[in-house]
Amino acid sequence: MALKQYLLIPGPTPVPPEVLSAMSHPMINHRSSDFKTVMTEVTEGLKWSYQTKNDVYILTASGTGAMEAAIINTLSPGDKVLIVNIGAFGSRFVKIAKAYGLNIDEIKVERGRSADPKLIEQKLKEDKSKEIKAVIFQQNETSTGVLNDVKSIAAAVADHGALSIVDAVSGLLTADLKTDEWGLDVVASGSQKAFMVPPGLSFVSMSEKAWKAYGSSKMPKFYFDLGAAKKFAATGETPWTPCLSIAFGLQVSFKMLKSEGLENIFKRHAKLSQAVRAGVKALGFGLLADDSCASKAVTAVVPPAGIDAEALRKACREQFGVVLAGGQEDLKGKIFRIGHLGYADKMDVVTAFSALEIVGSQMGAKIKMGSSIAAVEEIIK
Amino acid sequence: MALKQYLLIPGPTPVPPEVLSAMSHPMINHRSSDFKTVMTEVTEGLKWSYQTKNDVYILTASGTGAMEAAIINTLSPGDKVLIVNIGAFGSRFVKIAKAYGLNIDEIKVERGRSADPKLIEQKLKEDKSKEIKAVIFQQNETSTGVLNDVKSIAAAVADHGALSIVDAVSGLLTADLKTDEWGLDVVASGSQKAFMVPPGLSFVSMSEKAWKAYGSSKMPKFYFDLGAAKKFAATGETPWTPCLSIAFGLQVSFKMLKSEGLENIFKRHAKLSQAVRAGVKALGFGLLADDSCASKAVTAVVPPAGIDAEALRKACREQFGVVLAGGQEDLKGKIFRIGHLGYADKMDVVTAFSALEIVGSQMGAKIKMGSSIAAVEEIIK
Numbered sequence: 001m002a003l004k005q006y007l008l009i010p011g012p013t014p015v016p017p018e019v020l021s022a023m024s025h026p027m028i029n030h031r032s033s034d035f036k037t038v039m040t041e042v043t044e045g046l047k048w049s050y051q052t053k054n055d056v057y058i059l060t061a062s063g064t065g066a067m068e069a070a071i072i073n074t075l076s077p078g079d080k081v082l083i084v085n086i087g088a089f090g091s092r093f094v095k096i097a098k099a100y101g102l103n104i105d106e107i108k109v110e111r112g113r114s115a116d117p118k119l120i121e122q123k124l125k126e127d128k129s130k131e132i133k134a135v136i137f138q139q140n141e142t143s144t145g146v147l148n149d150v151k152s153i154a155a156a157v158a159d160h161g162a163l164s165i166v167d168a169v170s171g172l173l174t175a176d177l178k179t180d181e182w183g184l185d186v187v188a189s190g191s192q193k194a195f196m197v198p199p200g201l202s203f204v205s206m207s208e209k210a211w212k213a214y215g216s217s218k219m220p221k222f223y224f225d226l227g228a229a230k231k232f233a234a235t236g237e238t239p240w241t242p243c244l245s246i247a248f249g250l251q252v253s254f255k256m257l258k259s260e261g262l263e264n265i266f267k268r269h270a271k272l273s274q275a276v277r278a279g280v281k282a283l284g285f286g287l288l289a290d291d292s293c294a295s296k297a298v299t300a301v302v303p304p305a306g307i308d309a310e311a312l313r314k315a316c317r318e319q320f321g322v323v324l325a326g327g328q329e330d331l332k333g334k335i336f337r338i339g340h341l342g343y344a345d346k347m348d349v350v351t352a353f354s355a356l357e358i359v360g361s362q363m364g365a366k367i368k369m370g371s372s373i374a375a376v377e378e379i380i381k
Numbered sequence: 382m383a384l385k386q387y388l389l390i391p392g393p394t395p396v397p398p399e400v401l402s403a404m405s406h407p408m409i410n411h412r413s414s415d416f417k418t419v420m421t422e423v424t425e426g427l428k429w430s431y432q433t434k435n436d437v438y439i440l441t442a443s444g445t446g447a448m449e450a451a452i453i454n455t456l457s458p459g460d461k462v463l464i465v466n467i468g469a470f471g472s473r474f475v476k477i478a479k480a481y482g483l484n485i486d487e488i489k490v491e492r493g494r495s496a497d498p499k500l501i502e503q504k505l506k507e508d509k510s511k512e513i514k515a516v517i518f519q520q521n522e523t524s525t526g527v528l529n530d531v532k533s534i535a536a537a538v539a540d541h542g543a544l545s546i547v548d549a550v551s552g553l554l555t556a557d558l559k560t561d562e563w564g565l566d567v568v569a570s571g572s573q574k575a576f577m578v579p580p581g582l583s584f585v586s587m588s589e590k591a592w593k594a595y596g597s598s599k600m601p602k603f604y605f606d607l608g609a610a611k612k613f614a615a616t617g618e619t620p621w622t623p624c625l626s627i628a629f630g631l632q633v634s635f636k637m638l639k640s641e642g643l644e645n646i647f648k649r650h651a652k653l654s655q656a657v658r659a660g661v662k663a664l665g666f667g668l669l670a671d672d673s674c675a676s677k678a679v680t681a682v683v684p685p686a687g688i689d690a691e692a693l694r695k696a697c698r699e700q701f702g703v704v705l706a707g708g709q710e711d712l713k714g715k716i717f718r719i720g721h722l723g724y725a726d727k728m729d730v731v732t733a734f735s736a737l738e739i740v741g742s743q744m745g746a747k748i749k750m751g752s753s754i755a756a757v758e759e760i761i762k
Contacts, residue, residue, distance in 0.1 A: 007410070012409075014408060015407065024401040026396065027396050028388065029393075060441065060443050060580065061441055061442055062623065064604055068604045077601075099606070100603070190622075192408070198408055198625055198626045199625060200624035219601070225480070240446070243579065246581070246626070
């Protein structure tokens with residue numbers, strides 16, 4: 001028998017069978033009332049997830065498309081922006097900003113740490129002439145497994161008056177994010193993370209302040225022009241033919257998510273994160289991020305000296321079908337990552353640690369068999 | 382029982398059940414060797430469809446995203462381009478070009494007619510200083526049901542030296558298009574047309590000359606940067622997380638298409654186009670496009686005076702589940718369109734005409750029941 005596969009990467013995440021099944025829906029006219037009903041339901045689910053009354057627009061694109069849309073719809077070439085870079089996706093924001101000619105002030109944070117809201121507050125206080133038009137940051141940094149304190153950062157940004165542009169692609173639904181209450185102007189997310197559907201759609205919310213910025217934005221745009229998205233969203237449509245199949249899937253996944261409830265979804269992710277971290281400690285492996293800023297979506301693990309992260313991943317995959325993620329940028333080969341977001345539950349974590357105990361031992365780590373599972377069980381019981 | 386639905390619009394097109402079923406494939410790592418195998422197979426299928434040895438890049442976006450990518454990867458703001466506008470998608474190219482600050486010379490053709498290659502040749506001959514950097518045109522104009530003479534236009538462009546940028550979103554596989562032999566530099570297409578899969582992925586091919594133009598292009602870009610796509614395509618990957626589900630579907634649809642063979646696919650589309658046109662004439666309805674430039678993908682029909690195209694579409698849909706497309710731009714309400722591309726066969730055409738005979742009669746057209754079906758049968762027998 002071919003190996004069963006256990007997908008523990010931070011996206012694409014596993015998809016419930018009932019969602020996969022819904023995606024087999026035959027094609028219908030994307031401008032029909034039937035599909036408008038689907039889009040209206042999905043948009044309602046997005047607003048619920050975002051905790052917002054703002055419009056949330058649906059783009060047929062990867063999360064990176066939504067990150068780009070967030071920038072090009074609110075800024076103009078030469079605008080000064082403060083980019084908080086705590087990992088590979090922070091670096092991606094820097095690259096997008098460079099591609100579009102923004103004037104970048106970057107706070108680069110040591111990998112594995114979260115941004116210090118006080119430092120951001122300080123930077124913004126020094127900007128007396130209000131040159132900084134936007135502060136751009138991640139809710140959850142997928143590459144390091146770090147959760148930023150979005151609420152505190154947003155408060156500092158609101159005091160200053162700049163726009164807050166947040167990449168919540170991997171973070172949304174894994175930890176609380178109150179778009180309206182915290183005053184987040186533009187929030188990007190993507191379908192293949194905690195929404196429990198495959199990649200193909202991404203999402204952007206826009207506050208009233210963001211729309212005001214849109215009015216004076218001089219960035220060239222067409223496919224990602226949210227003005228067109230707004231016009232069509234008013235009648236439950238998108239300007240361009242969307243990926244209908246993912247929308248059919250979202251219809252089902254939102255039913256599942258809503259019946260679980262936001263608080264329970266956050267608790268589930270927090271519990272899995274806690275279980276994974278307990279397991280890693282029991283294995284004697286290192287954690288890249290401190291407990292205080294630990295992501296609820298993904299955990300970055302530092303294997304002991306002498307154990308190559310890539311070789312360990314390969315063995316887990318080939319022997320047990322357990323698929324883990326590798327390191328990105330400078331962390332490639334130095335860490336591996338365990339995804340525990342979306343359609344992930346307690347036994348997925350048990351599975352991962354069983355593979356890690358066996359493979360870690362084979363590779364020379366001193367591991368008492370069952371010890372990390374015991375630590376996991378203490379949390380999930 | 383709820384009405385069965387018969388989808389006869391020019392996209393999204395019907396999807397074979399085995400393709401829909403393949404799209405229920407569980408998620409896997411998009412950077413795994415398993416998925417690279419899928420991408421390599423799909424890319425091979427695309428090259429076969431495009432009749433090219435050039436790379437064909439896979440974008441997670443609607444066809445409009447591929448049209449935009451074609452422009453922003455080869456041109457710079459202020460560049461002069463000749464846009465051949467024969468319908469709504471020609472107008473869309475004008476809008477994209479405006480959004481990106483191109484200097485536009487437009488040939489606007491009466492709706493329902495194809496572009497005259499001689500007129501384009503003349504325009505290009507007058508451009509002695511070689512200011513025109515690209516000629517941008519459609520293979521198949523979806524809004525009017527018109528097929529351009531791509532080969533002749535491309536020959537005129539090649540003589541001049543400008544780039545030929547072709548929107549083959551709805552046309553590819555419905556009629557012959559020899560990317561390499563005809564010297565087409567950039568060709569855009571989309572998954573939801575003759576490829577027989579849902580929307581979500583679009584495609585762009587780039588010739589060597591297009592890559593040379595890329596080197597000096599100054600358009601800002603990130604998500605649609607084909608330089609990144611090229612780098613990742615070398616190892617069977619995409620720079621950003623792609624819509625895996627559609628790729629799984631394409632794997633199956635390419636098996637079906639290849640076993641049919643390019644020539645047979647073209648013949649099937651030509652035959653259906655011929656059958657639809659015979660049926661329309663027998664109904665006593667008008668054809669927007671002349672036989673000489675008739676699209677093989679979609680037919681635009683002018684109902685007799687006194688019959689509103691939108692009311693007729695509504696009745697066909699509500700009484701028989703037969704879904705037809707409406708007019709776009711100035712043609713809204715004046716025409717309706719019958720899509721016959723992708724997973725479309727002879728009996729789909731029969732279905733459409735049966736509904737049109739009944740509904741047309743109800744609305745006061747003088748139709749002899751069975752007459753248009755007889756005309757269709759003469760072609761498909």
